[in-house]
Amino acid sequence: MRERNLSAFRLLPVTSPSPTTFEAAYRSELRGLYRFLGRLGIPASSLEDVLHDVFLVAWKKWDTYDPSRAIRPWLCGIAFRVAADHRALKRNTSEVDELPAEFSREVVDPSGRVDAERVLQRALSRMPVEARAVFVMHELEERPIPEVAESMGTLVPTAYSRLRSARLVFAEVANLVAQEAR
Amino acid sequence: MSEHEDPLSSAHRALLSQRRDLEPPPGFEDALLARLHTSMAAAPAPAPVTPPSSPTGSASTAVVSGVGVSALVVGVALGAVAGHAWWPGPTPDPVIVERVKTVEVVREVERPTTATPPKRIEAKPTVAPVDPSPDALLAEERQLIDVARSALLHGDPRAALESLNSHAKRFPSGRLAEERASLEVQALVLAGRPAEARQVAEAFHRQFPHSLLGPVVDAALSPE
Numbered sequence: 001m002r003e004r005n006l007s008a009f010r011l012l013p014v015t016s017p018s019p020t021t022f023e024a025a026y027r028s029e030l031r032g033l034y035r036f037l038g039r040l041g042i043p044a045s046s047l048e049d050v051l052h053d054v055f056l057v058a059w060k061k062w063d064t065y066d067p068s069r070a071i072r073p074w075l076c077g078i079a080f081r082v083a084a085d086h087r088a089l090k091r092n093t094s095e096v097d098e099l100p101a102e103f104s105r106e107v108v109d110p111s112g113r114v115d116a117e118r119v120l121q122r123a124l125s126r127m128p129v130e131a132r133a134v135f136v137m138h139e140l141e142e143r144p145i146p147e148v149a150e151s152m153g154t155l156v157p158t159a160y161s162r163l164r165s166a167r168l169v170f171a172e173v174a175n176l177v178a179q180e181a182r
Numbered sequence: 183m184s185e186h187e188d189p190l191s192s193a194h195r196a197l198l199s200q201r202r203d204l205e206p207p208p209g210f211e212d213a214l215l216a217r218l219h220t221s222m223a224a225a226p227a228p229a230p231v232t233p234p235s236s237p238t239g240s241a242s243t244a245v246v247s248g249v250g251v252s253a254l255v256v257g258v259a260l261g262a263v264a265g266h267a268w269w270p271g272p273t274p275d276p277v278i279v280e281r282v283k284t285v286e287v288v289r290e291v292e293r294p295t296t297a298t299p300p301k302r303i304e305a306k307p308t309v310a311p312v313d314p315s316p317d318a319l320l321a322e323e324r325q326l327i328d329v330a331r332s333a334l335l336h337g338d339p340r341a342a343l344e345s346l347n348s349h350a351k352r353f354p355s356g357r358l359a360e361e362r363a364s365l366e367v368q369a370l371v372l373a374g375r376p377a378e379a380r381q382v383a384e385a386f387h388r389q390f391p392h393s394l395l396g397p398v399v400d401a402a403l404s405p406e
Contacts (some may be wrong), residue, residue, distance in 0.1 A: 021361065021394055021395065023215070024394040024395055024397065024398055025394050026215060026218070027211070027397075028394060028397065030206065030211055030214070031205065031206060034204060034205070034206045034210075035203065035204045035205075038204040039204070047206075048210065048213075048214055048217075051214060052214060052217055052218060052221065055214075055218055056218065056221055056222070059218075059222055067360065069392070070392045071392075071394060114197065116197045116198070116199075116200035116201050117200075117201050117202045119197055120197075120198065120201050139198060140198070140201070164189065167188065167189045167190050168189050170190065170194065170198075171189045171190055171191070171194055174193075174194050174197055178193075
């Protein structure tokens with residue numbers, strides 16, 4: 001079998017992140033993505049699988065990341081799409097929006113105190129997924145709306161509109177719970 | 183109520199502030215990273231190979247000028263190499279690894295088992311472009327950075343700094359300038375030149391305020 005003249009080829013390696021850069025991204029962003037996906041309704045039992053898929057997609061699509069910009073919006077966009085696919089698969093099962101065991105308490109305890117975490121979970125479960133994502137990123141993760149819009153691949157006015165819808169849902173749930181506590 | 187008007191009262195916000203933080207359980211982070219290592223090593227190349235005439239807009243495309251069939255096979259070879267040369271652990275000389283893999287795979291292409299006729303290969307002789315493409319320049323940058331990284335891993339800061347200096351001269355504003363600066367800090371620390379390392383680190387933070395390598399740079403300066 002004859003040798004090819006490889007000097008005639010210009011061999012250009014794929015642009016993949018170095019282990020240092022990728023692991024740095026992983027270490028710095030994992031916790032935030034864990035919280036984000038948990039608040040989007042991914043059950044605790046599925047978080048490892050979903051996060052694995054998120055980072056694998058990020059690794060494969062690393063060439064689309066602009067290193068002059070913060071990485072968090074880009075990763076959140078990937079996480080949202082992966083989570084949306086996961087929720088679509090789990091839509092008809094009881095896994096969607098299940099709470100971790102330690103949160104399975106009444107919203108109002110016998111002394112009349114409101115369990116804030118329960119209120120939040122109840123409100124989140126009532127939001128459309130896009131509004132929920134905006135609410136989680138802006139209200140809970142304190143990301144500015146322009147960054148949230150970038151993550152969602154949407155316009156800023158759309159993000160504000162979704163935020164307003166989500167806030168109204170939260171306010172309604174919180175008000176109902178406050179009435180239960182009286 | 184305008185879209186920017188906030189329907190949440192101070193009581194609502196107080197409730198939000200009392201939420202629990204969701205945190206990964208102990209061991210989760212390292213276990214998931216180990217799982218990712220395995221998946222990435224087994225995964226195919228991050229991006230498909232396309233012919234040079236097809237604009238892709240993707241910097242991760244592996245391109246071989248001229249030859250369609252061989253380009254596909256070389257892309258596969260490079261993908262297999264990329265999965266192992268970059269991840270994980272000490273990196274062998276990537277240039278040598280890539281060449282070896284490519285020779286082996288090209289031989290396989292020449293067996294008459296595929297549907298693509300050999301004359302199609304001959305019809306498009308390869309021609310090296312006069313002006314390097316952006317991807318070719320990036321490949322050169324990465325080779326210099328990889329040599330430096332490998333030298334550091336082998337405890338040779340002098341060799342690392344030589345390669346980094348070559349990169350700085352050839353690509354003063356290169357796409358891997360961020361990685362160069364990060365490695366330079368590490369190499370200077372290893373070479374026993376902490377004052378210079380601190381200067382480079384300060385310049386690094388000014389130039390790359392959002393860099394993922396910021397913690398790596400800071401860790402290099404911190405005494406153990």
